Amino acid sequence: MPSFLIAIITTIHIACCIALTVTILLQSGKGGGLAGAFGGGGGSQTLFGGRGAATFLSRATTVLAVVFFVTSLTLGLSQTRNASTKSSLIQEEARRRATQREGTAGQQPAPETAAPAAPGGEAVPPAPAPGGGP
Numbered sequence: 001m002p003s004f005l006i007a008i009i010t011t012i013h014i015a016c017c018i019a020l021t022v023t024i025l026l027q028s029g030k031g032g033g034l035a036g037a038f039g040g041g042g043g044s045q046t047l048f049g050g051r052g053a054a055t056f057l058s059r060a061t062t063v064l065a066v067v068f069f070v071t072s073l074t075l076g077l078s079q080t081r082n083a084s085t086k087s088s089l090i091q092e093e094a095r096r097r098a099t100q101r102e103g104t105a106g107q108q109p110a111p112e113t114a115a116p117a118a119p120g121g122e123a124v125p126p127a128p129a130p131g132g133g134p
Helices: 003-026 034-038 052-084 089-104
Strands: none
Touching: 003 052
């Protein structure tokens, strides 16, 4: 999907989120909701009429919810299609380690020395065991 189309859908999605939040907060619930603070508390002086306010806000919420779900699915599917062509960092690291194992599988490990040499060329005594026994 072209990037300008994704930008347009993202803009619509953000505007829908804001509008959906406002319409839900404006609806009056059992306690009057936020609609009462703006003069829509269900009295005779409501903005859209006694029953008209609930019907208008309910329909607006339904339409905005449908737009929200459609834009969410569209953006999610477009990102899934883009991500399927790319590999993750974890997959790349697993492939790198697998090729390293295949490259070193035929080689014999180097024999270990009893103690590494100190800078002066003399052997370093092993460290005492934990627990401090003789």
